[in-house]
Amino acid sequence: MEYEAVIGLETHVQLKTKSKMWCGCANAFGSEPNTNVCPVCLGMPGVLPVPNDEALRLTVLTGYLLNCEIPRFAKFDRKSYFYPDASKNYQLTQFDKPSTANGFVDFEFSGLGSVEGMGRVRITRAHLEEDVGKNSHLERFSGVDFNRAGVPLLEIVSEPDITGSDMAYEYLNALKDILIHGGVSDCDMEKGMVRCDVNVSVRPVGTRELGAKIEIKNMNSFSGVRRALDYEIPRQIAAVKRGDKLIQSTRRWDDVAGITEEMRTKEHAHDYRYFPDPDLMPLAPTEAWLAEVKSRVVELPLARKRRFMQAYQLPAPDAESFVNDVPLGNYFEAMAGLSKSPKAVANWVINNLRAKIAEANTRDAAEQMSMGIEPGEVKRLTLTDLKFKPEALLELVGLVEAKAISNAAAQQVFGEMFDTGKAPAAIVQEKGLAQVSDTGAIETFCDEAIAANPAPVADYKAGKVAALNSLKGQVMKLSKGKANPALVGEILERKLKA
Amino acid sequence: MAAAEINVQYVANLARLALTPDEEKKLSAQLGGILGYIEKLKELDVTGVEPTAHAVPLVNVTRADEVRPSLSHEDALRNAPRQAGGLFLVPKIVE
Numbered sequence: 033m034e035y036e037a038v039i040g041l042e043t044h045v046q047l048k049t050k051s052k053m054w055c056g057c058a059n060a061f062g063s064e065p066n067t068n069v070c071p072v073c074l075g076m077p078g079v080l081p082v083p084n085d086e087a088l089r090l091t092v093l094t095g096y097l098l099n100c101e102i103p104r105f106a107k108f109d110r111k112s113y114f115y116p117d118a119s120k121n122y123q124l125t126q127f128d129k130p131s132t133a134n135g136f137v138d139f140e141f142s143g144l145g146s147v148e149g150m151g152r153v154r155i156t157r158a159h160l161e162e163d164v165g166k167n168s169h170l171e172r173f174s175g176v177d178f179n180r181a182g183v184p185l186l187e188i189v190s191e192p193d194i195t196g197s198d199m200a201y202e203y204l205n206a207l208k209d210i211l212i213h214g215g216v217s218d219c220d221m222e223k224g225m226v227r228c229d230v231n232v233s234v235r236p237v238g239t240r241e242l243g244a245k246i247e248i249k250n251m252n253s254f255s256g257v258r259r260a261l262d263y264e265i266p267r268q269i270a271a272v273k274r275g276d277k278l279i280q281s282t283r284r285w286d287d288v289a290g291i292t293e294e295m296r297t298k299e300h301a302h303d304y305r306y307f308p309d310p311d312l313m314p315l316a317p318t319e320a321w322l323a324e325v326k327s328r329v330v331e332l333p334l335a336r337k338r339r340f341m342q343a344y345q346l347p348a349p350d351a352e353s354f355v356n357d358v359p360l361g362n363y364f365e366a367m368a369g370l371s372k373s374p375k376a377v378a379n380w381v382i383n384n385l386r387a388k389i390a391e392a393n394t395r396d397a398a399e400q401m402s403m404g405i406e407p408g409e410v411k412r413l414t415l416t417d418l419k420f421k422p423e424a425l426l427e428l429v430g431l432v433e434a435k436a437i438s439n440a441a442a443q444q445v446f447g448e449m450f451d452t453g454k455a456p457a458a459i460v461q462e463k464g465l466a467q468v469s470d471t472g473a474i475e476t477f478c479d480e481a482i483a484a485n486p487a488p489v490a491d492y493k494a495g496k497v498a499a500l501n502s503l504k505g506q507v508m509k510l511s512k513g514k515a516n517p518a519l520v521g522e523i524l525e526r527k528l529k530a
Numbered sequence: 531m532a533a534a535e536i537n538v539q540y541v542a543n544l545a546r547l548a549l550t551p552d553e554e555k556k557l558s559a560q561l562g563g564i565l566g567y568i569e570k571l572k573e574l575d576v577t578g579v580e581p582t583a584h585a586v587p588l589v590n591v592t593r594a595d596e597v598r599p600s601l602s603h604e605d606a607l608r609n610a611p612r613q614a615g616g617l618f619l620v621p622k623i624v625e
Contacts, residue, residue, distance in 0.1 A: 049595050056598025065616035069606045070598075086595035107583070114546055116620040167623055175617030178606075303544055308583030316589040 034237040035269045039194035039261065042229040043207060045186045045217045046163060047090045053162045053184040054081030054124070061223045065177035073182035075119030080311055083108075087184035088131070088315065090216050091160045092325045094186060095132030097214045097332065098155050098207075102322060106131040107314040108160075109306040116176050117165040125161035125187075127306045131315065133157045139206030139334060145195035153203045154191040161185050180224075186216070192231065192242070197261035204228065204254045209333040213358070227252050232261060233278075234268045243268070244278040248285050248292055260285040264292050336361070344374035353382045360386060363415045367422045376429050384443070385425070388450050389413055419453030428456040440513050441465040469516045471523070474507070477515060478523045481506040492528055500524060536561050 049059050055072035072079045095102050109127035133156070141151030163183040168175045188207065194200050208219045208226065219226050228251040233243035248264060251257045264283070271278055283292040317325075331339070333355045340351035340361065354361030364381045368374040397410045428449070432442045437460055445459045460466055468474060481503050482489055491499035500521070507520045538558045542549050549557065600606075603616065612619035 051595050051597045056593075056596060057600045058597045064603065066606045066618070067603050067616075068600050070600050074601075074606065082591065082593040084595050085592040088592060112544070116618075116623060168617065169623065170614070170619075172622060173612065173614075173619040174621070174623040175614065175619055177617055305544070310583065313584060313586075313588045313591040318590075321590075 033273075035234045035272065036237045037196055037261070037265045037268075038192045038233050038235060038242055039196070039200055040192035040231045041188075041190045041194065041200060041203070041257075042231070043188045043190075043204065044163075044227045044229075045188065045211060045219065046225040047087050047184040047186055048215060048217050049084055049086045049090070049184055051084060052182040053084050053087055053160075054182055057179075057182065059183050060179075061220075061225075063179055065175075066179065068179045069181070073119065074178055075121070075181075081124070081309075083312060083315075084184060087160060089325050089328075090184075091131045091158065091186055092317065092322065093214055093328050094158050094188070094211065094216050095135065096326060096329045097210050097216070098132070098135035098137055098158060098188070100132040100135030100155060100158060102132055102317065103129065105129060105314060105316055108309045108312045110309050111304045111306055113302065113304060115164070116174060117167050117181070119165060119178055119181050123162060123164065124309055124312070126159035129314075130157045130159035132159070137203060137206055137210065139202055141199055141202045143196060143198045145193075145199050151199055151202060153193045153199075156189040156191055158186055158188045161187055192233075197258040197265070200230070200261055201254055201258040204257060206334070208254075209355075213330055213333050215328070215330075221253055224252060228254075228257055230257055230260065230264075232264055232268070234265065234272060243272070244280050246278065246280070247282045249282055249295070251285055253287075256285060256287055259287075259290060260292055263290060267292070340365075344368050344378065346375060346378055350375075350378045350382060353386075354378075357386075359415050363422065367426055371426055371429060373429065373433055376433060377426065380425060380429060380446070384446055385450075388447075389415075392450075419451070420449045424449055424453075424455055431456055431460065435469060435516055435518075436460070436467055437465050438467045438513065438515075438517060441467065465514065467516050468511055468514045469519060471519065474511070474515050474519055474523055477507045477510040478503075478520065478527055480510055482524075482527060489528065500528075536565070 046059075051057060052059050052068075052073055055070050057068045057070050057073055060068060072081055092102055094100075106126060107129045108124050110122040111125050111127070112122040114121055135155035135158070137153050137155060139151050139153075140149060142149050143151075145151060163180050163185040165176045165178040165181040168177070190203070194203060211217045212219050217225055230248040230251060231245050232248065233245050235241060235243045246264070246268065248260050251260060268278060282295045284295050285292050337348070337351045337355045340346050340354050341348060346354075354364055360381060364378060367377050367381075371377045392413050396413065397407075400410045401407060425446075428442060428445055431437045431445075432439060437445065441460070444463065444465060445456050448454060448459045448463075449456055454462075485503060485506055488499040488502040492503070503524055504517065504520050507524065508515055508517065511520075536558065538549070538554050538561065541561075542554070542557075607613045607616070607618065610618045
């Protein structure tokens with residue numbers, strides 16, 4: 033019998049706010065332990081939590097980005113449990129009345145479960161809750177740092193629409209891209225801003241009933257999720273085929289050993305005793321407030337990629353560059369409409385401009401840090417600081433297209449305009465970089481090269497076509513790089529075949 | 531719910547309370563009394579009254595996303611039974 037996996041993900045994402053969810057402590061990573069804490073997030077008696085308006089906005093914004101419905105009523109409940117990282121002995125979370133529900137994420141995917149190169153995972157809900165403190169395990173004790181306690185945390189719950197490890201991986205990446213683009217979260221995995229619980233079961237292909245749900249808790253990397261599923265799905269299928277009965281349980285992923293292992297089952301099933309928090313008033317978003325949030329909706333990464341590919345005839349990797357770097361994409365887009373060859377403009381922006389900026393930044397950063405400026409304070413060059421205007425880049429592309437300058441010369445011109453802001457035409461004039469397309473002049477250079485290099489000439493005549501490159505190189509050298517390379521090739525070939 | 535239906539031991543365990551048999555008996559009677567009082571509320575006619583968790587008709591009470599000073603590190607840890615390296619120390623967590 034064939035078996036299939038049924039997977040649902042619960043993805044926890046820290047929201048990009050300045051302060052915590054219920055208090056004014058900083059939402060910051062990397063501070064000294066227990067320095068961003070106050071009576072509210074330490075769970076002292078008698079304190080009053082007040083919801084962070086921006087966290088509520090980011091939650092609803094996520095709802096819009098994930099095609100969710102936004103209920104006109106939402107509230108917070110207390111989820112009671114004892115664990116040292118939960119300072120109040122309960123977690124505030126949206127239980128039966130979340131701020132968003134019933135959405136979906138579409139993403140490029142061509143494996144099992146895809147339709148025409150696309151995957152879709154339905155979103156049950158994205159609800160707002162609070163993060164907990166961080167435990168560290170010492171020799172005889174455990175230590176708790178509450179800096180993270182009360183940081184706004186969005187839990188994005190998917191329907192069990194995921195069919196395998198690759199689909200889970202692509203879904204998570206698509207989700208992350210959307211959240212970063214929307215300004216909802218920085219999704220920095222290294223800083224633990226995204227964590228994931230994986231629910232996976234197996235069943236015979238063609239049946240509807242779900243198998244025993246097994247949860248793999250607290251995954252902190254997408255590749256870990258993929259590897260854990262690559263281990264767990266065959267494990268469950270093998271168990272069922274052996275005739276073992278799987279029971280609902282929780283497992284932990286051991287990234288080093290590359291296996292999942294069952295976690296100690298608690299004596300009692302969880303009984304969270306959810307009830308509405310008496311300190312927090314319900315949420316009833318008004319039309320005006322929703323409209324304000326809606327105005328922050330951005331073009332989704334996939335839509336942007338497709339638009340760039342279609343409107344400017346760009347290959348997928350170019351379009352992706354402009355999705356991953358939105359300001360760069362916007363910079364390109366402002367010029368692309370004015371150019372006859374958007375693809376050439378894209379090449380310049382992606383290959384040359386981006387590299388130049390990165391190079392300048394590396395150099396400047398080293399310089400600034402040598403002067404004692406903290407790495408975090410280093411001023412970085414951005415597209416708005418460029419010395420040349422976008423029109424100048426268009427002009428340069430035009431010069432290359434018209435074969436007025438060679439590609440090599442264009443690189444030189446670009447370097448100069450990047451450093452000085454001078455106009456391309458002026459640089460070409462000043463440096464004598466105009467390409468020689470004058471056949472007479474090139475013919476002379478070709479004759480000289482043929483006369484001076486009998487060996488490659490003989491090779492070429494003996495059938496070694498590659499020998500032409502060596503001669504071409506000689507001509508370019510004689511012309512000081514200004515000869516039109518295509519013409520040089522043509523003329524050399526004609527002369528040698530004669 | 532009648533008092534007999536309350537599993538006092540289970541509820542006590544959820545609240546991490548260790549009760550002596552005497553306390554259990556006493557609390558069982560008290561909880562029964564409280565639930566009996568709640569039962570009485572069922573006699574009220576609440577037709578047309580929306581259920582609510584709050585007595586005050588307020589919604590959307592929020593604050594602006596602004597950072598305010600936190601407690602000093604020393605004050606934050608002042609009540610910690612044990613501390614080391616700036617952390618609250620608790621009995622070792624075994625997962």
